[in-house]
Amino acid sequence: MAEIKEYSNGEITVVWKPEICIHSGICARGLPAVFRPKERPWIKTDSATSDEIVSQVKKCPSGALSIKQ
Template sequence: MDPKNLTKEYSNGEVTIVWKSGLCEHAAECVRHNPEVFKPREKPWIHAENSTTEKIIETVKKCPSGALTFYLNS
């Protein structure tokens, strides 16, 4: 497993955040727009349960590198 090219998923039950480490440019837009969820100093660094689905989707859409995507859980 290459730590520079990981794909991880984090869910709040309604939406799942997909993070691809190899694409991340560390622009920190996620941290700026939703610091309750995106906590880069913690492991795991994404806490999807700390926000609403709507705010998570809005934040993920601001990711300039495409490292963050999402899908709705059925």
């Protein structure tokens, strides 16, 4: 089974499925303070509001990013 990573701010959890990620960069361009591909962990859920993160995650073209509440 493929690895799934979760990043939480206590209010929402961003779920990342790396096996389907197409690395389009939409997440990093939309919220660069949250989505930082060169860092580990690469998703910093405390760097924006939950609403901003949810809005950006909805723009993921591959479905690799989703929200678990």
